Amino acid sequence: MRAVVQRSLRADVAVEGTLIGRIERGMVVLVGVRQGDTAADAVYLAEKVAHLRIFEDSEGKMNNDLGTAGGAVLSISQFTLYGDVRKGRRPNYMEAARPEEARELYERFNDELRKAGLHVETGQFGAMMQVSLVNDGPVTILLDSERRF
DSSP states (O other), X not given: OEEEEEEEEEEEEEEXXXXXXXXXXXXXXXXXXXXXXXXXXHHHHHHHHHHOOOEEOTTSOEEEOHHHHTOEEEEEEOGGGGOBOSSSSSOBOTTBOOHHHHHHHHHHHHHHHXXXXXXXXXXXXXXXXXXXXXXXXXXEEEEEGGGOO
């Protein structure tokens, strides 16, 4: 599984013009699921996100995680994180998991964040979404469960 984590001052997601999720200070997390990913990947990625120390402490250093900072997560499913453009210019999505497999692991990822005590808002799995955010910093981190070993 992959995640693009963006520290944000505020963010929201809409589907067909209807707002379905909104957070103030926190993280926007774009989540992609690859064929062959398992529940262990979802747990690993959620643990990493929940404990990333990308929020500033009283001395202005990035020492605090989301729980300490008092923020929330806006989680968005994003199969295009597995777009491969090494050959040609049109992305190939062969590595991305099938929707039924991806949905289950995406939901597991969100459940694990909630178990960690975080407030999680989500987009709508499989929908065309409009995501707006104000990136704070900017701070953007790439995570990949395949690279944990």
